[in-house]
Every structure is written in C-alpha cells, then in structure tokens.
Amino acid sequence: MDKNKQQNNDENIKKLTKNKYDSKKEKTDNSKIFHNRSSKKRIEKLKKIEHSKKPLTIKLNEIEIIENRLKEEAPARGTNPLANSPSTNATNATSSSSQEYKVDYPSATIFKDLPLSQLTQKGLTESKFYKLTDIQRASLPHTLCGRDILGAARTGSGKTLAFIIPVLETLWRNRWSRNDGIGAIVLSPTRELAIQIFDVLKSVGKHHTFSAGLLIGGRNVTQEKEKVNAMNILIATPGRLLQHMDETYGFDCSNLKMLVLDEADRILDLGFSKSLNSILENLPKQRQTLLFSATQTKSVRDLVRLSLNEPEYISVYEKDIITAPQNLTQTICIIPLEMKLNMLYSFVKTHLTSKVIVFFASCKQIRFVYETFRLLNPGTSLFQLHGKMKQWTRLEVFEDFCKKKAGVLFATDIAARGLDFPEVEWVIQVDCPDDIETYIHRIGRTARNNATGQAITILLPSEKEAMTALLEKQKMKYEVLEPNPEKLVSIDSQLSGFLSEKTELKYLAQKSFVSYLRSVYRQSNKEIFNIEKLNIEDFSKSLGLLGKPQISFGKSSADKNKSFIVADIQKKLQDQKSKGEKDKDSDIDSDAELPEEGSDGEIVITNNKRPLSNIEKTFLRKNANVFSENYQKLRHKEDNEEDDEDFMTIKRKDHNVDTSDVPEKLSRKDQKEKKYLNDPNKLKFQESTALPTNGVLPTSYLEKIRSEVKQGDAEDKILQKERLKRRKLKLQSKELSQYKDGDEEESVAYFVPPGEDDPYENSDDEEENSDNSEDESEEEEEEEEKVKPQISNKKRTIEDQEELALSILKKNRLN
Numbered sequence: 001m002d003k004n005k006q007q008n009n010d011e012n013i014k015k016l017t018k019n020k021y022d023s024k025k026e027k028t029d030n031s032k033i034f035h036n037r038s039s040k041k042r043i044e045k046l047k048k049i050e051h052s053k054k055p056l057t058i059k060l061n062e063i064e065i066i067e068n069r070l071k072e073e074a075p076a077r078g079t080n081p082l083a084n085s086p087s088t089n090a091t092n093a094t095s096s097s098s099q100e101y102k103v104d105y106p107s108a109t110i111f112k113d114l115p116l117s118q119l120t121q122k123g124l125t126e127s128k129f130y131k132l133t134d135i136q137r138a139s140l141p142h143t144l145c146g147r148d149i150l151g152a153a154r155t156g157s158g159k160t161l162a163f164i165i166p167v168l169e170t171l172w173r174n175r176w177s178r179n180d181g182i183g184a185i186v187l188s189p190t191r192e193l194a195i196q197i198f199d200v201l202k203s204v205g206k207h208h209t210f211s212a213g214l215l216i217g218g219r220n221v222t223q224e225k226e227k228v229n230a231m232n233i234l235i236a237t238p239g240r241l242l243q244h245m246d247e248t249y250g251f252d253c254s255n256l257k258m259l260v261l262d263e264a265d266r267i268l269d270l271g272f273s274k275s276l277n278s279i280l281e282n283l284p285k286q287r288q289t290l291l292f293s294a295t296q297t298k299s300v301r302d303l304v305r306l307s308l309n310e311p312e313y314i315s316v317y318e319k320d321i322i323t324a325p326q327n328l329t330q331t332i333c334i335i336p337l338e339m340k341l342n343m344l345y346s347f348v349k350t351h352l353t354s355k356v357i358v359f360f361a362s363c364k365q366i367r368f369v370y371e372t373f374r375l376l377n378p379g380t381s382l383f384q385l386h387g388k389m390k391q392w393t394r395l396e397v398f399e400d401f402c403k404k405k406a407g408v409l410f411a412t413d414i415a416a417r418g419l420d421f422p423e424v425e426w427v428i429q430v431d432c433p434d435d436i437e438t439y440i441h442r443i444g445r446t447a448r449n450n451a452t453g454q455a456i457t458i459l460l461p462s463e464k465e466a467m468t469a470l471l472e473k474q475k476m477k478y479e480v481l482e483p484n485p486e487k488l489v490s491i492d493s494q495l496s497g498f499l500s501e502k503t504e505l506k507y508l509a510q511k512s513f514v515s516y517l518r519s520v521y522r523q524s525n526k527e528i529f530n531i532e533k534l535n536i537e538d539f540s541k542s543l544g545l546l547g548k549p550q551i552s553f554g555k556s557s558a559d560k561n562k563s564f565i566v567a568d569i570q571k572k573l574q575d576q577k578s579k580g581e582k583d584k585d586s587d588i589d590s591d592a593e594l595p596e597e598g599s600d601g602e603i604v605i606t607n608n609k610r611p612l613s614n615i616e617k618t619f620l621r622k623n624a625n626v627f628s629e630n631y632q633k634l635r636h637k638e639d640n641e642e643d644d645e646d647f648m649t650i651k652r653k654d655h656n657v658d659t660s661d662v663p664e665k666l667s668r669k670d671q672k673e674k675k676y677l678n679d680p681n682k683l684k685f686q687e688s689t690a691l692p693t694n695g696v697l698p699t700s701y702l703e704k705i706r707s708e709v710k711q712g713d714a715e716d717k718i719l720q721k722e723r724l725k726r727r728k729l730k731l732q733s734k735e736l737s738q739y740k741d742g743d744e745e746e747s748v749a750y751f752v753p754p755g756e757d758d759p760y761e762n763s764d765d766e767e768e769n770s771d772n773s774e775d776e777s778e779e780e781e782e783e784e785e786k787v788k789p790q791i792s793n794k795k796r797t798i799e800d801q802e803e804l805a806l807s808i809l810k811k812n813r814l815n
C-alpha cells in the first residue's frame with residue numbers, strides 16, 4: 001500500500017513539473033497549488049516532503065522497535081553500565097530486533113549501538129559524536145529507559161549530551177508535536193552555560209521537529225512571553241523560568257515529561273534554592289528527572305529527596321574522590337603576593353601563541369589587570385569575563401574567545417563551571433581557589449575531552465600548606481615550583497607610571513586592591529586565607545599605588561581584639577589629621593586613597609600625608625573636567641552596586657574634614673536664581689520703581705518697556721521652541737531605544753521549520769509560513785547586527801557608568 005502511495009506521489013510530482021513548463025494555462029493552475037511560489041526550488045521541496053512522508057510508517061515501526069529494545073535490554077537497577085564489557089553482552093537471537101544491532105544497549109560504547117531514533121543518530125553523526133564518554137555510557141542506559149538519575153562526573157566529561165539525548169528521545173517516542181506544549185525543561189545555573197546547552201541541543205537535535213527556547217535573564221522578557229507557550233523544550237536559568245511561571249499568561253507545564261537540573265550544586269550555591277523549590281511545586285509529579293551535580297553536598301541530597309523518584313546513582317568518579325582530567329599537568333607556583341602580576345605578565349609574554357584562561361578572585365581585579373595589560377601591550381589578544389559585565393558583552397566575549405586560537409581570558413569563577421571553551425592549553429589560577437571543587441572546575445577548562453592541558457596555580461607562601469593538603473586528599477598529582485622573583489619581568493614601575501597619568505586607572509587599582517583583600521577576608525577557611533599574613537604595603541605598590549597604606553579590621557568584627565585595634569588606629573588617625581591640616585595643599589596627587597564615603601569601613605587605609613576631601617579634590621584636580629564628572633558617576637553607580645559588600649571600604653584617616661574653606665556648592669535652584677539675577681538682558685520687575693507723581697508714564701519710557709517686552713517675547717519664543725525640540729528628540733531617542741531593546745536576538749530555535757520535514761504534519765500552509773519566518777529571522781538577525789553597537793553604546797553612556805570608565809580608558813588609549 002505504501003508503495004502505491006509513493007508511486008502516486010511520484011507521478012503527481014512528475015505531472016506538476018511537466019505542467020509547469022509545458023502550458024501557460026496549466027502554469028496558472030500550478031501556481032495556485034504552489035501558493036504563487038512555483039519554482040524549481042519549490043518542486044524540490046515538495047519532493048523532499050513526499051520523501052519524508054515515506055518513512056512515516058517506518059517511524060512508527062522504529063518507535064516500536066526502540067521501545068521493545070529499551071524494555072527487553074534494560075539494565076538492572078543499581079548497576080553501573082560502565083562495568084559492562086561490550087563483548088560479553090553481545091545480543092543473541094532471542095531478541096526481537098537482534099539483527100539491527102550488535103550489543104545490548106547497556107553495553108554500548110558507540111552511539112550507533114544505542115536504541116536512538118534515526119533523527120538523533122543523524123544529528124550525532126553530523127556533530128561528529130561517535131563514541132560514548134564514560135558518563136554517557138554510565139547514564140544513558142538508565143535514562144533512556146525512563147529512570148531518574150543523580151549523575152556525578154568530572155568536569156568536561158560530556159554531561160550535556162548525557163541529558164540532551166534522553167530529552168530528544170523521550171519527546172520523539174511520545175510523538176511530541178508543537179501543540180503538546182512544554183515537554184522538557186533544562187535548568188542551568190548560569191546564562192552562559194544555558195546558551196552552551198542550547199547550542200548542543202540545536203546541533204544534535206537539528207533533524208527533530210521540536211521548538212526550543214532559551215529563557216535567561218538579560219533578555220527581552222516581553223518577547224519571550226509571546227513565544228514561550230509555543231515551545232517544547234526550554235533551556236532556562238531558574239530565576240527567569242520562575243518569572244515566566246509567575247507572569248506569563250497561559251504558561252503551562254502540566255504536560256512536562258522531563259526535567260533536567262544541570263550543575264545542581266551550583267544552582268544551589270548561587271542562591272536559587274527558593275526559586276528551585278517554587279519551580280518544582282509548579283511541575284507535575286509524574287515526570288522523569290535527571291540531576292547532575294559535580295559535588296554531593298547536603299543541599300544536593302535534600303534536593304534529590306525532593307525531586308527524584310527512585311533515582312539511580314551514577315558516578316564515574318572513584319568513590320568520594322573528584323578527579324582532574326587525565327591529560328592535565330598540574331603545577332603549584334609559590335610566590336609572594338606582590339610578585340603575582342609580574343609572574344602573570346612574564347607568563348603571558350612567553351606564551352603569546354597559547355590559549356590561556358586566567359582566574360582571579362574578583363571582578364575588580366580583572367578590570368584593573370585587563371586595562372593595564374592592554375596598555376602594556378604584550379602582543380596577544382586579551383579578554384575579560386566577569387559578572388559585572390553586561391550580558392550582551394559577556395556573550396560577545398564568550399563567543400570571541402571560543403573562536404580564538406590564541407589569547408588570554410581574565411575571568412572570575414563565572415567561567416569556571418560548565419563553560420566549554422575549545423582548545424584551552426593553559427589555566428592559570430592567580431588567586432587561590434575557594435575550595436577544592438572550585439580548583440577542579442577551574443582546571444577543568446583545559447584538557448577537555450581527552451586533550452592535553454596545563455594548569456598553574458599561584459599560591460602565597462601562607463596558602464601553600466593548607467591548600468596542598470587539600471590537593472593531596474583528592475589524590476591530585478602536581479609539581480611545586482618556586483620561581484625566582486628576580487627572573488620575572490617587573491611591571492611595577494610601568495604600572496605606577498600609568499596610574500599617575502590616568503586617574504581612572506588609579507581608581508581601578510584601588511578597587512582591585514580592596515576587592516582582593518575583601519575576598520581573602522571573607523573566606524571561611526582561615527587556614528588557607530589569612531589576611532594578616534599578607535604584605536599589604538608591597539601588594540599596594542605592585543599595583544602601582546604609591547604611599548604606605550596600613551590595614552586593620554573594623555568594628556563590625558566579632559573579635560574584640562580587632563575592635564581594640566580599630567580604636568587604636570582611630571586615635572592615630574585623629575593625631576595625623578591635626579598634623580596633616582598644616583600641609584593641606586602640599587600634594588593632591590599623593591597616594592592617599594581616593595576617599596570612599598559611607599559605611600564604617602573595616603579596612604582603614606591611612607597615609608602619612610593628609611588626604612583631601614572629595615570636594616577639595618574636585619576643585620583642585622588638574623584634569624577635573626575629565627575625571628570629576630565621570631568619577632562621580634562611577635562612584636555613585638558602584639556605591640549602589642555594592643551596598644551589600646560595603647563592609648570593607650577605603651576610608652580616609654581624617655574622615656571629618658573641615659570644609660569651611662571650600663566653596664559652597666549651590667543648589668540647582670540657587671544657581672538658577674543667581675544666573676537670572678546676573679543676566680543683564682533679563683527683564684526684571686523692580687518693586688522700587690517709582691511712579692511719576694501725575695500718574696502718567698512718559699511715552700519714551702513706555703516705548704522702552706514695550707521694546708524690551710517684545711524682545712523678551714521673541715527670546716522666550718526661541719527658548720520655548722528649543723525646549724520643545726529637545727523634548728521631542730528625547731522622546732524619539734527613548735522610543736528608539738525601546739525599539740532596539742525589543743529587537744534582541746531571538747532565543748527560539750525551530751530545529752526544522754515546522755511542517756517542512758515533519759513526519760506528522762506536512763501541511764503546505766505551514767511550510768509556507770515556516771519558510772517566511774526563516775527568511776524573516778535571517779533579516780532580523782542582519783538588522784540586529786546593525787543596531788548592536790548602537791544599543792551597547794547607548795547603554796554604556798546612559799546606564800552603565802562602569803563601562804564609561806572603561807570607554808574613557810579606551811579613548812585615552814587611542815589618543
């Protein structure tokens with residue numbers, strides 16, 4: 001019967017093709033059939049559709065065969081398929097479909113031996129995935145037959161495919177169509193990781209007909225709301241998914257078949273546990289859940305209890321030991337704090353053709369190092385990636401660095417987990433990782449997927465003992481190096497040169513200094529992180545900062561002794577203040593730290609010279625016109641940004657500066673009044689104007705008044721016109737920015753435009769629509785490319801003061 005159908009179809013196609021070229025009259029008819037898009041291309045498409053209709057029954061058979069295999073060969077519960085040897089489990093003739101494969105699927109080592117749809121197999125082959133990795137071998141046999149799992153594997157071992165394949169297969173076997181709504185949700189801790197998962201899904205699932213959406217913060221939520229209900233698979237960060245659950249009209253997950261929690265430990269670490277609980281409450285209990293977590297903390301175990309049903313525990317680690325990639329060489333470098341930047345610069349200079357990721361403890365350190373290294377121009381591409389960057393910029397950097405063959409990426413731990421940068425040869429940890437998990441995640445950015453890689457971890461002498469003990473506990477193999485500081489390229493003097501020339505850089509250096517100390521102070525493992533053992537003075541100099549800052553802890557500390565120190569220091573400060581007032585104007589560019597207003601700081605940095613107040617500096621600074629305005633904006637922004645972290649601030653020793661001799665700043669209203677009163681051209685009503693005694697005003701006086709009024713009117717008209725013009729422009733630019741914001745990248749993927757190659761739906765109309773939408777989206781993308789820089793520029797100048805400082809630096813670089 002199928003054969004006949006196929007024959008008819010072929011004949012139809014032949015007829016149509018013939019008609020199109022043979023007769024004018026018939027051509028008109030054809031164009032009706034082809035919705036006015038008759039062309040050779042169209043006919044080819046039709047042929048394709050007819051071809052795809054062919055396997056409809058085959059597909060139904062295919063599902064049946066696969067379901068039989070999944071049932072018959074299912075691995076025993078509680079077993080780890082990794083233990084199976086492929087040869088011993090060769091299928092015998094008893095299996096109903098034994099001719100089509102060589103081994104039972106729990107013993108499969110290549111994708112071809114797994115009971116997967118042809119569509120997935122094709123996607124895998126085209127994406128060049130042939131052999132299963134360990135975590136895939138261990139987990140896929142359980143997940144494919146519908147079991148919940150808790151998966152643990154070392155970083156870079158291929159967890160993404162281990163859950164993307166079951167997602168695609170489950171929906172396919174359920175004959176999922178667009179009308180069935182959301183069938184699977186993958187939750188990821190970070191936006192970058194979500195994007196990466198989305199990419200793998202698009203690549204491996206490209207022959208399926210599901211729609212998939214990326215729901216992550218920093219994108220246009222209104223646009224997402226319009227499309228989210230038409231999605232089958234959602235890749236989301238928890239916050240954004242919950243937002244849709246709360247706000248999107250008609251958002252419905254009641255059909256959900258599968259939930260994946262990737263990097264569950266990280267999701268919890270990032271404070272998403274409440275969101276996660278709310279999400280779980282909104283999902284149907286009858287579903288399959290796959291949970292992947294590199295570490296098995298108590299909160300992960302709680303989550304497992306809450307969300308998994310009879311899970312299989314899949315681990316490809318040695319018991320309780322998290323391992324590093326096999327082909328990774330690990331080196332520990334012991335070096336004093338003040339030599340870190342010299343060491344890093346020396347490394348960069350000697351590895352210009354390598355691809356390197358450098359980890360720092362905080363965003364502010366990265367901003368400083370990135371900017372100063374760019375000025376030093378080492379001869380390789382430099383990148384920065386941290387949480388204080390706009391989402392858009394982060395994505396651009398992520399993509400750019402992925403494409404590079406060589407370059408250095410300065411990153412915080414935002415890049416440590418899950419992100420798959422290809423071909424990274426070196427990982428340098430400039431600041432000691434928080435714990436062993438972070439260490440493993442960071443070094444896991446290199447030597448991925450059996451490639452070779454090198455990791456250098458810089459430790460301070462005070463950090464060495466406790467950190468190496470942790471490494472040994474995890475059976476890490478490493479070498480210890482103690483480089484000779486004399487042999488390193490010194491950049492200290494260049495840095496102080498830059499800082500004296502560029503006030504913005506000095507500001508970044510100060511921020512970098514404080515944020516590093518803050519990061520050390522905040523660590524709970526005091527055996528490794530001991531702020532009192534740091535040579536603060538030399539560290540400050542190594543960043544190019546002059547002067548002799550002192551450091552101590554503040555009032556909010558629980559430690560009474562520390563409070564005592566503060567009291568002591570405050571007394572000293574008072575003394576210094578009275579001394580300092582005598583030589584107030586001596587040196588405005590001394591290394592007295594730029595004052596930070598606000599909370600009771602716990603780090604107090606003092607200077608022998610009396611520093612000047614903010615207002616004083618603003619008036620006395622040589623480059624006041626350049627810096628003061630931007631610095632104020634920057635500070636204002638950062639003060640807001642860091643409300644929660646302001647437990648440590650740089651505070652001037654003479655905090656209560658007497659500003660009586662500083663010109664008072666007039667309020668806006670006062671300024672206006674003053675300007676008005678001093679304007680000779682303005683018409684003023686003077687109450688004291690004496691009237692002539694006879695009550696009649698002289699004509700000359702009246703004329704004078706009239707002409708002044710006329711002139712005033714004309715001026716007012718011009719002013720009013722200008723005001724209106726400005727308002728109009730403002731409105732227009734607001735509208736434009738809204739339009740541009742709404743024009744963000746589409747976070748939707750139709751693997752195959754619905755209807756085109758869909759074995760279940762082959763309506764011509766749908767195909768037509770999908771074609772158009774494809775074209776449109778291409779156009780939109782092009783259009784978007786054009787507006788991208790405008791969007792970011794606008795944001796940088798108006799919203800993002802932080803970027804402003806960097807753009808000033810960039811501008812300075814060009815000059």
Ligand SMILES: Nc1ncnc2c1ncn2[C@@H]1O[C@H](COP(=O)(O)OP(=O)(O)OP(=O)(O)O)[C@@H](O)[C@H]1O
Pocket residue numbers: 128129130131132133136153154155156157158159160161417418419420444448449
């Ligand atoms: N079966 C496979 N064959 C070849 N390459 C694979 C296979 N599975 C995954 N990979 C590749 O291995 C790399 C790491 O995969 P993936 O990002 O999924 O690892 P991961 O375990 O999720 O790592 P992380 O813990 O860092 O997130 C990727 O480049 C991926 O394309």
